[in-house]
Amino acid sequence: MSVTAAQGFSAAGVAAGIKHSGNPDLALVVNNGPRTAAAGVFTSNRVQAAPVQWSKQVLSRGAVSAVVLNSGGANACTGPDGFDDTHATAAHTARVLGHRADEIAVASTGLIGVRLPMDKLLPGIETAAAALAADGGDQAAVAIKTTDTVHKTAVYEGEGWSVGGMAKGAGMLAPGLATMLVVLTTDADLDSPALDAALREATRLTFDRIDSDGCMSTNDTVLLLASGASTVVPAAGVFADAVRTVCDDLARQLIGDAEGASKDIRIEVVGAASEDDAVEVARTIARNNLLKCALHGEDPNWGRVLAAIGTTRAAFEPDRLNVAFNGVWLCKDGAIGADRAAVDLRGREVRITADLATGPASAVVWANDLTAEYVHENSAYSS
Amino acid sequence: MSVTAAQGFSAAGVAAGIKHSGNPDLALVVNNGPRTAAAGVFTSNRVQAAPVQWSKQVLSRGAVSAVVLNSGGANACTGPDGFDDTHATAAHTARVLGHRADEIAVASTGLIGVRLPMDKLLPGIETAAAALAADGGDQAAVAIKTTDTVHKTAVYEGEGWSVGGMAKGAGMLAPGLATMLVVLTTDADLDSPALDAALREATRLTFDRIDSDGCMSTNDTVLLLASGASTVVPAAGVFADAVRTVCDDLARQLIGDAEGASKDIRIEVVGAASEDDAVEVARTIARNNLLKCALHGEDPNWGRVLAAIGTTRAAFEPDRLNVAFNGVWLCKDGAIGADRAAVDLRGREVRITADLATGPASAVVWANDLTAEYVHENSAYSS
Numbered sequence: 001m002s003v004t005a006a007q008g009f010s011a012a013g014v015a016a017g018i019k020h021s022g023n024p025d026l027a028l029v030v031n032n033g034p035r036t037a038a039a040g041v042f043t044s045n046r047v048q049a050a051p052v053q054w055s056k057q058v059l060s061r062g063a064v065s066a067v068v069l070n071s072g073g074a075n076a077c078t079g080p081d082g083f084d085d086t087h088a089t090a091a092h093t094a095r096v097l098g099h100r101a102d103e104i105a106v107a108s109t110g111l112i113g114v115r116l117p118m119d120k121l122l123p124g125i126e127t128a129a130a131a132l133a134a135d136g137g138d139q140a141a142v143a144i145k146t147t148d149t150v151h152k153t154a155v156y157e158g159e160g161w162s163v164g165g166m167a168k169g170a171g172m173l174a175p176g177l178a179t180m181l182v183v184l185t186t187d188a189d190l191d192s193p194a195l196d197a198a199l200r201e202a203t204r205l206t207f208d209r210i211d212s213d214g215c216m217s218t219n220d221t222v223l224l225l226a227s228g229a230s231t232v233v234p235a236a237g238v239f240a241d242a243v244r245t246v247c248d249d250l251a252r253q254l255i256g257d258a259e260g261a262s263k264d265i266r267i268e269v270v271g272a273a274s275e276d277d278a279v280e281v282a283r284t285i286a287r288n289n290l291l292k293c294a295l296h297g298e299d300p301n302w303g304r305v306l307a308a309i310g311t312t313r314a315a316f317e318p319d320r321l322n323v324a325f326n327g328v329w330l331c332k333d334g335a336i337g338a339d340r341a342a343v344d345l346r347g348r349e350v351r352i353t354a355d356l357a358t359g360p361a362s363a364v365v366w367a368n369d370l371t372a373e374y375v376h377e378n379s380a381y382s383s
Numbered sequence: 384m385s386v387t388a389a390q391g392f393s394a395a396g397v398a399a400g401i402k403h404s405g406n407p408d409l410a411l412v413v414n415n416g417p418r419t420a421a422a423g424v425f426t427s428n429r430v431q432a433a434p435v436q437w438s439k440q441v442l443s444r445g446a447v448s449a450v451v452l453n454s455g456g457a458n459a460c461t462g463p464d465g466f467d468d469t470h471a472t473a474a475h476t477a478r479v480l481g482h483r484a485d486e487i488a489v490a491s492t493g494l495i496g497v498r499l500p501m502d503k504l505l506p507g508i509e510t511a512a513a514a515l516a517a518d519g520g521d522q523a524a525v526a527i528k529t530t531d532t533v534h535k536t537a538v539y540e541g542e543g544w545s546v547g548g549m550a551k552g553a554g555m556l557a558p559g560l561a562t563m564l565v566v567l568t569t570d571a572d573l574d575s576p577a578l579d580a581a582l583r584e585a586t587r588l589t590f591d592r593i594d595s596d597g598c599m600s601t602n603d604t605v606l607l608l609a610s611g612a613s614t615v616v617p618a619a620g621v622f623a624d625a626v627r628t629v630c631d632d633l634a635r636q637l638i639g640d641a642e643g644a645s646k647d648i649r650i651e652v653v654g655a656a657s658e659d660d661a662v663e664v665a666r667t668i669a670r671n672n673l674l675k676c677a678l679h680g681e682d683p684n685w686g687r688v689l690a691a692i693g694t695t696r697a698a699f700e701p702d703r704l705n706v707a708f709n710g711v712w713l714c715k716d717g718a719i720g721a722d723r724a725a726v727d728l729r730g731r732e733v734r735i736t737a738d739l740a741t742g743p744a745s746a747v748v749w750a751n752d753l754t755a756e757y758v759h760e761n762s763a764y765s766s
Contacts, residue, residue, distance in 0.1 A: 047693030047701045047717070077689050079702070079718025112686020113719055215673045216694045218686075289672070289753075290598045290761050297762030303495025303601075306460050310430030311599045318430045319462070334430070335462025336496055370672075370762075372755035378673050379680030379753075 002137030002153035003029050005164030006187035008227025011136035013143030016124020018072035024143035025072040028128040029183050031065050035228030038064035039196035041203050043220035049076030050086040051106040058105050062192030064225050065103040068093045071146050073110040076218040085116050092122050096129045107181045107221045141166035147259050154249035156242040161188045161230040163242045167250040182222040187230035198240040199224045206247040210366045212258040214287040255366045260374030263295050264349050270362040271355040277314035278363035284308050286367035296369040298345040300325040315358050322355040385520030385536035386412050388547030389570035391610025394519035396526030399507020401455035407526035408455040411511040412566050418611030421447035422579035424586050426603035432459030433469040434489040441488050445575030448486040451476045454529050456493040459601040468499050475505050479512045490564045490604045524549035530642050537632035539625040544571040544613040546625045550633040565605040570613035581623040582607045589630035593749045595641040597670040638749045643757030646678050647732050653745040654738040660697035661746035667695050669750035679752040681728040683708040698741050705738040
């Protein structure tokens with residue numbers, strides 16, 4: 001049910017003709033209220049697509065009545081003309097729905113540096129508006145796919161309220177890959193600051209901790225809209241857990257469907273002096289191309305983990321580091337530990353544990369391996 | 384002639400049986416004086432192999448009478464036992480040559496986390512010592528190869544003096560890949576501080592500015608030895624240029640022979656506020672996997688260059704950035720410029736120019752593309 005699991009929302013996904021393939025490429029998510037509270041987080045890339053620039057302004061007022069999303073073009077690095085296109089998209093959506101343009105968020109994904117075909121996009125908005133339905137969440141989730149092989153949705157059911165969401169992309173928020181777009185909806189009766197607090201904490205621990213290929217998108221967008229239609233006001237902690245649960249589910253789906261990947265790699269750093277240290281070390285391991293290749297080859301090459309850790313600024317002593325693959329401690333005190341032959345890396349999921357032996361903090365980052373298929377998918381055509 | 388181009392040096396390369404393949408794997412470079420001045424720079428990785436730990440101590444005294452190098456094993460992450468192996472290597476070399484152990488530098492390259500077969504390495508030193516020759520430079524260069532497809536040497540001829548060198552590895556100094564080992568020799572009559580100044584400036588502008596795959600080795604070592612045998616004392620600027628010329632030549636050879644690469648990518652950042660900004664931006668572009676894949680596919684995907692620039696802390700305004708591929712400005716003022724069709728990326732060398740339009744500083748970093756062959760080479764077996 002995706003973004004229409006919560007009461008008060010309708011959605012649609014249609015083929016507007018933006019993609020040459022003729023696949024669905026335009027999604028609309030409408031908040032029918034009574035509230036139109038919203039929060040958003042965006043890419044930390046300093047080169048930001050026109051829809052990100054626009055939607056940040058919209059979200060700064062904390063109210064979103066609808067989100068229009070397109071695949072088939074990122075509308076990034078398109079200059080003032082591209083911003084005009086985003087503005088026209090919001091204005092047209094507002095006219096069609098009878099809302100104000102400054103309450104319409106816009107998100108785009110696809111190739112950077114190409115203008116959107118507005119002659120197809122604007123009529124597509126009308127088609128999508130006509131197709132809006134209280135069970136349209138799955139159609140919307142399908143229409144935002146690019147290189148995704150499956151559409152991604154998640155739902156959390158609270159007591160009389162719920163949180164639902166959809167996502168596309170094979171990477172992360174900040175930094176983020178291949179554009180990650182996420183729309184979450186809830187019928188909980190919460191205001192914009194409450195949504196914002198829950199969303200920021202959830203993204204910090206979920207989307208911010210997946211790292212498929214270390215590349216940060218110009219378009220990453222995560223929105224949380226509240227209709228208030230349930231009239232239930234959940235406790236802040238309960239709501240935060242719900243949002244985090246949905247984000248975690250979607251984040252894992254993104255890693256599980258990353259471009260060309262054959263492994264989902266869970267990197268846990270323990271014994272760190274601080275959470276920041278743990279995240280820095282985990283992310284550095286996650287981005288090491290040599291290690292990512294080794295894992296693709298199912299080789300528990302722990303030396304590449306140590307070489308990666310050694311490039312960080314985290315607090316540790318090289319001769320106290322310990323590293324495990326799937327629970328087998330191959331490296332103890334910075335030197336040779338258990339026999340590599342004891343490790344079986346044939347499963348899709350691989351667990352790496354790096355113990356800095358310095359303090360009490362820890363963090364988990366999810367990553368993917370590096371494969372010939374990734375190279376092919378990102379070299380054979382523009383994306 | 385490599386490390387034996389300069390007067391006062393002899394060298395040898397032999398097969399000691401460290402590599403299972405039976406290929407040459409042990410090299411010896413001996414400084415016959417009258418001077419034994421030396422300088423060295425080493426990996427900035429905090430996890431450092433035993434030979435790096437040892438050789439840094441040796442170089443701290445500024446005198447090196449011989450360097451013993453092995454391929455077939457990095458002796459990294461091998462703990463106190465591994466350090467004992469390096470110590471024994473230096474001590475045995477000293478005994479065989481009639482020198483002091485604390486003037487013997489050691490360098491190793493190969494798999495991390497495996498002990499060296501000392502029962503083969505120590506007799507190999509005796510074989511190498513017996514094979515030392517005034518024209519042994521090429522044999523030494525061959526013996527330090529790992530995944531290198533060709534051995535790498537360079538020579539600069541001064542007036543009555545020269546600088547020669549050999550290198551192995553497919554990456555860079557700091558950070559560095561797959562272990563880069565370089566030995567440079569000169570018969571110029573210079574002391575250790577003079578060598579050190581020339582070497583640091585040269586490596587900063589050459590080995591430090593190649594970035595094949597963003598991965599930093601635990602073993603990178605660059606040594607410069609002076610015999611003084613020419614009795615010529617070149618001017619500091621002339622000598623610095625000579626060392627830089629040899630380093631630049633070897634650095635380009637490393638990029639040209641990087642693992643699995645099909646493109647040599649010259650990334651020049653201009654219009655930067657500072658040289659540090661220019662290097663940061665160039666290195667970030669150099670490490671973007673999506674761009675590296677696109678270049679492998681000969682796709683001038685300038686959007687990925689902008690997305691990479693946007694992740695840096697350098698001074699720039701997104702709407703003033705300009706990017707050229709092979710001299711064609713595809714991105715102007717952060718938006719769409721010339722037609723992509725005007726760019727031909729079929730050659731081995733690709734030139735990317737990124738203009739930050741902020742200041743007068745510039746820098747060049749060389750990189751490689753990302754290919755299925757790179758993945759294969761680094762996943763099919765431990766290395």
